[in-house]
Structure formats: C-alpha cells, structure tokens
Amino acid sequence: MKVSLVKNILQANDRIAEQNRMLFQEKGILALNVMSGPGAGKTTLIERTIRALDGEYRIGVIEGDIQSTYDAEKIAATGAQVVQINTGGACHLDGNMIRETFDQLNLDEIDVLIVENVGNLVCPAEFSVGEKHKVMLLSTPEGDDKPLKYPLMFHESTVLLVNKIDLLPYLDCSVEKIRTEATKINPNLNIFEVSGKTGEGMDAWFNWLRKSANGTA
Amino acid sequence: MKVSLVKNILQANDRIAEQNRMLFQEKGILALNVMSGPGAGKTTLIERTIRALDGEYRIGVIEGDIQSTYDAEKIAATGAQVVQINTGGACHLDGNMIRETFDQLNLDEIDVLIVENVGNLVCPAEFSVGEKHKVMLLSTPEGDDKPLKYPLMFHESTVLLVNKIDLLPYLDCSVEKIRTEATKINPNLNIFEVSGKTGEGMDAWFNWLRKSANGTA
Numbered sequence: 380m381k382v383s384l385v386k387n388i389l390q391a392n393d394r395i396a397e398q399n400r401m402l403f404q405e406k407g408i409l410a411l412n413v414m415s416g417p418g419a420g421k422t423t424l425i426e427r428t429i430r431a432l433d434g435e436y437r438i439g440v441i442e443g444d445i446q447s448t449y450d451a452e453k454i455a456a457t458g459a460q461v462v463q464i465n466t467g468g469a470c471h472l473d474g475n476m477i478r479e480t481f482d483q484l485n486l487d488e489i490d491v492l493i494v495e496n497v498g499n500l501v502c503p504a505e506f507s508v509g510e511k512h513k514v515m516l517l518s519t520p521e522g523d524d525k526p527l528k529y530p531l532m533f534h535e536s537t538v539l540l541v542n543k544i545d546l547l548p549y550l551d552c553s554v555e556k557i558r559t560e561a562t563k564i565n566p567n568l569n570i571f572e573v574s575g576k577t578g579e580g581m582d583a584w585f586n587w588l589r590k591s592a593n594g595t596a
Numbered sequence: 597m598k599v600s601l602v603k604n605i606l607q608a609n610d611r612i613a614e615q616n617r618m619l620f621q622e623k624g625i626l627a628l629n630v631m632s633g634p635g636a637g638k639t640t641l642i643e644r645t646i647r648a649l650d651g652e653y654r655i656g657v658i659e660g661d662i663q664s665t666y667d668a669e670k671i672a673a674t675g676a677q678v679v680q681i682n683t684g685g686a687c688h689l690d691g692n693m694i695r696e697t698f699d700q701l702n703l704d705e706i707d708v709l710i711v712e713n714v715g716n717l718v719c720p721a722e723f724s725v726g727e728k729h730k731v732m733l734l735s736t737p738e739g740d741d742k743p744l745k746y747p748l749m750f751h752e753s754t755v756l757l758v759n760k761i762d763l764l765p766y767l768d769c770s771v772e773k774i775r776t777e778a779t780k781i782n783p784n785l786n787i788f789e790v791s792g793k794t795g796e797g798m799d800a801w802f803n804w805l806r807k808s809a810n811g812t813a
Contacts, residue, residue: 384601416633416634416635416715416717417633417717417738417742417745417746418633418735418737418738418739418742444745445718445745445746445747445748446744446745446746446747447741447744447745449741449744449745468748470687470716470718470719497718498633498717498718498745498746499687499716499717499718499719500633500634500715500716501662501687501714501716501719502687502716502718502719518635518737520635520735520737520760520763521634521635522635524664524666525634525635527663527664527666528634528661528662528663528664528666528715529634529662529663529715530662530663531662531685543737545766546737546763546766546767549762549763549766550763
C-alpha cells in the first residue's frame, strides 16, 4: 500500500512534468535540472555559467531551497532572471513547484532554464520537473565511493560534473575511480572535471551546454 | 490530505522509535543517531571513535546506506559489532528498520549503539530511530551557509561536529559563521571542530560521549 501510494505520487508528478516539458519545447527552451548533495557547488557553477555565456544565451534560473533566498540573490547579481522556491521542508522540487513559477518568469526571453534543485543526492533524482537533461555535481571532498552508494542520480543524469578538483591535492579521492564506477552505472554519462572556484575545466561543460542548446547534443 | 498522510507516517514511526528507546534504556545502551550530507565523514568519525574508546565502551554500529556494504566492512575491521541496512532507495532510516536489526546484534554486549544514517542533510532529521541524541556532522567544504539553508537537522541535534577542519586553509568557509548561525537555530547545540582525518579536536567529542554514556550529559 505504501508502495502504490508512492507510485501514484510519482505518476501524478510525471504528468505535470510532461506538461512543463511540452511548454519548454514549444518555446525552444533547454531546461536543465541541476542536482547534487548539499554544498557541492551548484550555485557557483550556475553563476559562472551565466557569466561565461552572457550574450550567447539568455539563461533563467529557478532556485530551490528548503528555506532562505541566498542563492537567488547571488544569481540575481548576474542580471539573469531568477525565481526562488522555498519548499518549506520538502527535500526535492517537483513538477508542480516549477509550474507555479511560470507567472514570475518571462519564458519568451529565456533560452536556457536552469533549475537548481534542493541539495540532496537522493530524493530529487526521483522527481522530474520537466527538464530535458538532469545534470549532477559530485564534489571531490564527498569521496570517490559515492556512485555505488547513491546510484540512482548517476543513473538518471546526462552529465556528471566532478567539482572542486582544486582540492584534490588535499584529499584521498580518485577521480578515476569516480569515472569508472559512474560509467558502470550509466555508460552514457558525460563526465567533466571542473573547479567552480578557479574555472578549470569549465570550457568542456560550456561546450556541452552550447551543443545541447543548439539541439545537437 | 497529503499533509495528514505524512503526519500519520511520522506518528507510526514515533511509536516504534519509542519502543526502541525503551529497550535501549532497559539495557543501559546509549543510542546515537549520526546524520549528515553525503561524504561529510560519518564513517571515518565512527571508526576513530571506536578505536579511541576501545576498552572503555563496547560500541555497536548500525550502518544505513541505500546500497552497498562498504561502510559496514570498514567498521567490521575495527572488531566492533556491526549490521548493514540497505534501504533500497529510501532516503533515511526509520524506527522499524532499526528494530529489524535487533536479532543480528547482541544488545547485551553493547554500551553505545551508533546508528549511521543515510547521507542526507534533510529527511533523516524527521525520523527518530529511538536514539537518545541526534549527532550531526557538517564538513567545511559544504560551506558556512548550511545552517540557515537546512535548519531542521541543526534544530533537532544535540551535537554538531564541524568536520574536515584540516581543509580550512583551502576553503572560503568560516567556522565562526557556522557556530553563530547554528546557535541561533539551536542555542543548546554542543559544537566541536574536528578532523576525522588528522584526529584534531576529537578529544572534546570523546569526552562528550563519555559523559553521555555515563549518564551525566
């Protein structure tokens, strides 16, 4: 009974997410659902991406947090359109929360919509928000055992950004092991090694994003 | 209806957790529910704690992971009693999962039972497993904005271990800010700055644990 209930919730979400997806398609918007554990560097990555692609793509952002508006304020400072969702305790975003932001965004002036999910390596992977691609971050301090311990997000994502590579000299973390284990779970995963802090490795991610926005990825 | 359902699930869990709590009390076991985001260093902290208190307290461990047995293997290498729970997708442990391990543990030979929850800074804080205290870790690479973004776990915990302080020279993270914001949410929080890697600061945590096990904290 608990299982069928969960299934009903997921199916109801899938219907709304599908409506969002059709709307994004109709408007020519590339929608990305960016997920990771807490503090893996999602907001910094998004800030850098907006600044780097300024003039090429109009990027809009939906910020998901349990509470607070810090992340939306950081994004607003870039000049991008941004809406903050406070989930009030809920551990992930869902299709309905995204739909409810549409009256606060001018979707006709957005080429790429980045949804920053709640920091949680588990639950967000189960709920589509209508994105074309799920993009996940794993930061090197979290350790190289994460793919096998939290497989669903690696399985569902199109892109894995291994972030905070600037910290590698101070950690016992093998990016090679992350690559091997993540690829076992999802052979099609696009893996980029980046540092949101120094900017290292970000060009490969920007190029993937360009290709996706142009419909060729 | 969704809200009342969630309330029912939480109430059902509270009843089982309370039965666990009474059993631990009857057997003179100090039960701790250790929680954090993924990769904050729970397992390393528990390993170090077992080795440091060897001969003083018999520590048993219940390892919670979505999948895999890595963490239980690490703990087993210390010689401690350990049981692995694989939640098969679920994002937190609950009272019933803990109860189901009791036939695999010799509770009469445990003074301190450490439950290592699934790596998730959100959901585990809502579900008691029958612990006397919730103990949370926040690792410095996760950043100093986490108390205000994920307040519930800080609110519910008795102890906050600020872990990975060995990485502070390479990060933009203020432990002072963590202390200030966490204390605003929970003025009674016991905060210890530690490095599970180097062992720095661990004595204060061991002393808190000794006092708690002896019933004086």
